[in-house]
Amino acid sequence: MPALLNPIPEPDLARYPSCIVCGNARLSELAGTRQMATEARHREQVFRRLVPPETPGYMLKDRAYPTQAYDARLVVCDRCGTLARDPHLSAEGSADRYARDAYHPAWLESTYREFVAAFDARMPELVRWVGPTARVLEIGSFVGGFLASAQKHGWRAEGVDVGQCVSRFARSKGLKVHEGSLEQTRFPDRTFDAVFVWFCFDQLAEPWETLREIYRVLKDDGRLLIRVPNGEFVERVQRLERWTSSDGLHERLRNLLAYSGLAGFPFQVGYTPSSLTGMLEDSGFTSVHVKNRINVRGSSSAALRLVHVGSQILDHATFGAVKWGPWIEASCTKTGHAVAGNELLTCCVA
Ligand SMILES: [Zn+2]
Numbered sequence: 001m002p003a004l005l006n007p008i009p010e011p012d013l014a015r016y017p018s019c020i021v022c023g024n025a026r027l028s029e030l031a032g033t034r035q036m037a038t039e040a041r042h043r044e045q046v047f048r049r050l051v052p053p054e055t056p057g058y059m060l061k062d063r064a065y066p067t068q069a070y071d072a073r074l075v076v077c078d079r080c081g082t083l084a085r086d087p088h089l090s091a092e093g094s095a096d097r098y099a100r101d102a103y104h105p106a107w108l109e110s111t112y113r114e115f116v117a118a119f120d121a122r123m124p125e126l127v128r129w130v131g132p133t134a135r136v137l138e139i140g141s142f143v144g145g146f147l148a149s150a151q152k153h154g155w156r157a158e159g160v161d162v163g164q165c166v167s168r169f170a171r172s173k174g175l176k177v178h179e180g181s182l183e184q185t186r187f188p189d190r191t192f193d194a195v196f197v198w199f200c201f202d203q204l205a206e207p208w209e210t211l212r213e214i215y216r217v218l219k220d221d222g223r224l225l226i227r228v229p230n231g232e233f234v235e236r237v238q239r240l241e242r243w244t245s246s247d248g249l250h251e252r253l254r255n256l257l258a259y260s261g262l263a264g265f266p267f268q269v270g271y272t273p274s275s276l277t278g279m280l281e282d283s284g285f286t287s288v289h290v291k292n293r294i295n296v297r298g299s300s301s302a303a304l305r306l307v308h309v310g311s312q313i314l315d316h317a318t319f320g321a322v323k324w325g326p327w328i329e330a331s332c333t334k335t336g337h338a339v340a341g342n343e344l345l346t347c348c349v350a
Pocket of ligand 1: 019020021022023024077078079080081082
């Protein structure tokens with residue numbers, strides 16, 4: 001069985017001297033290392049209960065055993081509310097860890113089928129947004145589920161991913177995947193009609209640089225869609241957890257985080273609807289729209305209902321303070337003028 005806390009060599013870890021989004025130096029502790037470890041154990045138990053007991057641990061990778069399960073606390077920016085795992089993976093540490101991340105062949109096949117089906121359901125909406133004959137790029141193409149579905153719906157799709165195992169698997173499905181980071185791939189200016197980042201924006205150690213590169217490779221009026229875990233949701237749920245004395249409510253809130261994939265916060269950064277919007281606008285994108293997304297991978301319909309209903313109850317019970325669900329998607333358009341750049345904030349990144 002995989003270890004819950006995966007040790008990471010010290011040189012691969014770093015600390016933010018200030019918020020990666022707004023540059024504010026005041027970062028407060030939202031959850032200590034002990035709470036994060038307790039949440040991670042709860043997440044493992046929750047997903048173990050959903051599958052037959054003989055299910056091997058490798059089939060629960062990501063859901064019960066995420067890549068980012070090392071010992072860390074969670075901090076929140078006092079100004080913009082963005083969350084960050086502390087310590088976080090350095091750019092080199094992150095690339096190295098995801099490059100070597102290995103998955104069992106049975107897990108790859110079942111996840112591929114699951115993702116193709118999920119994206120097949122989304123494609124009509126995406127084709128209406130981007131257009132029927134488009135050249136698109138996915139950053140962090142993972143097992144290739146989106147690329148396969150996009151091709152099936154008439155797009156020329158290619159991906160970039162640092163992961164050797166998942167890139168090899170996606171290529172075995174006949175998909176075009178460049179192994180490495182977006183910056184290393186060096187696409188020509190204005191290559192793509194749309195860029196999608198479904199799985200990895202929250203893992204990027206240098207997100208401002210990636211946004212600048214996305215801007216460069218997009219055609220004028222090109223579209224960008226980013227999905228991330230909602231840091232605001234995590235913060236509000238954790239504060240409610242501390243406030244309540246009801247064991248029943250406490251258990252439901254903890255399950256809400258676990259089923260949403262957010263327990264133990266296995267991500268580097270928890271953007272909020274407003275901090276992500278501001279970042280995209282500062283990077284030269286316009287018409288930014290943020291939407292809720294329920295993202296309950298491979299769980300039962302009961303778990304999906306719990307997250308859906310739980311999010312709505314939180315909205316009402318807090319008089320709208322928790323109006324956003326556990327995951328958010330931001331869609332936006334590249335403007336025709338040059339990017340404003342953000343040298344000061346870039347320098348703040350450890
Ligand atoms: Zn901030």
